[in-house]
Amino acid sequence: MIIIGELINASRKAVAAAIQSEDKETIRKMALDQADHLADYIDVNAGIFVDRETACLTWLVQTVQEAVSLPCAIDSPDPKAIEAALKVHKGVAMINSISLEKERYDNLLPVIAGTDLKVVALCMSDEGMPVTVDDRLKIADKLVNGLQKNNIPIENIFVDPLVQPLSVDKTYGTGFINTIEALTQKFKGIHTACGLSNISYGLPSRKHLNRAFMIQAILKGLDGAIINPLDKGMITAIISAEALAGKDDYCMRYLKAFRAGLLE
Amino acid sequence: MTDLSDITTALISGDGDKVCRLVQKALDQGAPAADILNTGLIAGMDIVGEKMQSGDMFIPEVLMSAKTMNTAVEILKPFLSAEDMSSAGHIVIGTVKGDLHDIGKNLVSMMVESAGFKVTDLGVDVSPEAFVKAVQENKADIVALSALLTTTMPMMQQTIHALVESGLRDKVKIIIGGAPVNQEFADRIGADGYASDAGSASRLAKQLQG
Numbered sequence: 001m002i003i004i005g006e007l008i009n010a011s012r013k014a015v016a017a018a019i020q021s022e023d024k025e026t027i028r029k030m031a032l033d034q035a036d037h038l039a040d041y042i043d044v045n046a047g048i049f050v051d052r053e054t055a056c057l058t059w060l061v062q063t064v065q066e067a068v069s070l071p072c073a074i075d076s077p078d079p080k081a082i083e084a085a086l087k088v089h090k091g092v093a094m095i096n097s098i099s100l101e102k103e104r105y106d107n108l109l110p111v112i113a114g115t116d117l118k119v120v121a122l123c124m125s126d127e128g129m130p131v132t133v134d135d136r137l138k139i140a141d142k143l144v145n146g147l148q149k150n151n152i153p154i155e156n157i158f159v160d161p162l163v164q165p166l167s168v169d170k171t172y173g174t175g176f177i178n179t180i181e182a183l184t185q186k187f188k189g190i191h192t193a194c195g196l197s198n199i200s201y202g203l204p205s206r207k208h209l210n211r212a213f214m215i216q217a218i219l220k221g222l223d224g225a226i227i228n229p230l231d232k233g234m235i236t237a238i239i240s241a242e243a244l245a246g247k248d249d250y251c252m253r254y255l256k257a258f259r260a261g262l263l264e
Numbered sequence: 265m266t267d268l269s270d271i272t273t274a275l276i277s278g279d280g281d282k283v284c285r286l287v288q289k290a291l292d293q294g295a296p297a298a299d300i301l302n303t304g305l306i307a308g309m310d311i312v313g314e315k316m317q318s319g320d321m322f323i324p325e326v327l328m329s330a331k332t333m334n335t336a337v338e339i340l341k342p343f344l345s346a347e348d349m350s351s352a353g354h355i356v357i358g359t360v361k362g363d364l365h366d367i368g369k370n371l372v373s374m375m376v377e378s379a380g381f382k383v384t385d386l387g388v389d390v391s392p393e394a395f396v397k398a399v400q401e402n403k404a405d406i407v408a409l410s411a412l413l414t415t416t417m418p419m420m421q422q423t424i425h426a427l428v429e430s431g432l433r434d435k436v437k438i439i440i441g442g443a444p445v446n447q448e449f450a451d452r453i454g455a456d457g458y459a460s461d462a463g464s465a466s467r468l469a470k471q472l473q474g
Contacts, residue, residue, distance in 0.1 A: 011414060011444060047413075047414035047415060048414045048444070050414070050415075050417075050418060077415060078415075101364070103362075124364060126364075126389070128364050128366065128388055128389075129364060129365070129366060129367075164367065165323070165367060167322065167323035167324050167327075168323060168324075168327065168367055168370075168371070201323075202322060202323030202324070203322055203323070203324070204319075204322060
């Protein structure tokens with residue numbers, strides 16, 4: 001599982017305050033904590049600072065990479081902010097995210113075409129939110145083909161089939177999971193990723209649904225997730241499910257996580 | 265006589281068969297359709313809205329009650345006048361331009377409709393001009409704006425601005441909702457109210473209609 005740590009997001013009050021007061025220590029600690037809990041990428045989002053997103057995003061990338069040697073997932077739809085962040089970024093960043101919404105697609109494509117950047121491709125188009133597996137696959141097809149034509153190798157693409165709340169439609173869980181399976185079979189070498197907590201929106205005791213959903217998705221091939229790595233229960237669910245799905249040689253990751261005290 | 269509060273209770277528990285049976289029975293016994301609607305059904309959905317707001321009912325239960333409400337209203341329709349069906353007022357609702365999220369907006373739309381409002385749902389990615397036009401054409405009492413992205417929050421302000429420019433601002437109440445917005449943002453952009461969930465939105469709309 002490629003884990004994208006979601007904590008450094010300015011829509012969280014503590015992060016917004018740290019950005020506001022240029023409090024490097026808070027951001028560094030959040031980066032370090034996530035790195036210590038198996039994060040592969042540190043997501044950085046400064047979306048609420050509408051007028052100065054570019055400056056804030058650049059500052060976040062620099063501050064994070066002073067603390068950890070991990071790459072960032074640059075979380076913005078704005079090509080100018082992304083380009084500025086990439087200028088100061090060390091290593092190969094992930095762009096979170098492109099979609100089939102025309103404006104977003106046309107703006108971001110020139111930034112990522114022909115690079116070795118990783119890119120999250122969100123299954124959303126101007127026609128609205130996808131509902132069925134077919135809707136999602138149609139969007140994914142266009143996205144993946146478009147990206148490949150622009151010299152982005154398939155193994156750098158992380159398709160996000162878009163998680164929607166189970167509370168409004170009982171098919172939204174299986175719809176997502178079956179899309180993961182279809183994508184994994186259709187595009188050899190592709191990755192999938194998602195922020196999955198949306199599945200439990202509108203229901204109580206959300207963590208149970210989030211974990212069970214993660215376990216089901218892993219069995220169908222999900223190999224990337226935007227999560228809070230400090231959520232011990234979720235990390236335990238991921239590591240256990242990957243071992244059970246036959247993705248953990250000699251159960252090494254499971255044992256390592258156990259010895260590091262990362263399991264619940 | 266059928267006690268209309270039995271209808272209310274059955275509606276809150278989402279028991280569709282029972283509600284339909286009781287509504288039919290009340291009609292057969294000569295209860296006015298408008299009374300069944302207002303005292304039985306709308307009163308029930310008001311309680312559902314309160315329970316949603318307080319966290320005692322969850323979205324799937326609210327959906328069941330709303331679906332039950334719709335079925336019951338179908339039974340009553342032949343006996344209701346147009347005024348009976350939209351007694352609370354007229355709401356124009358939509359997700360602002362650049363934003364395609366519709367789940368929250370649909371829940372609000374459903375709840376205010378169940379509360380007795382006539383609803384014109386403009387869908388998603390709605391331009392300020394389209395909001396202005398719909399408010400004008402429908403002589404709307406309330407316009408409800410939804411945004412789920414930090415990047416589309418400024419579009420709420422632009423939409424309000426367009427309503428001001430077109431001279432409609434003092435004729436219509438504006439309410440907003442969506443994950444990234446809050447009361448403070450509503451105050452800042454000059455909206456009349458903010459609601460954090462569909463139940464609160466329905467209560468807020470009723471309050472504004474005084």
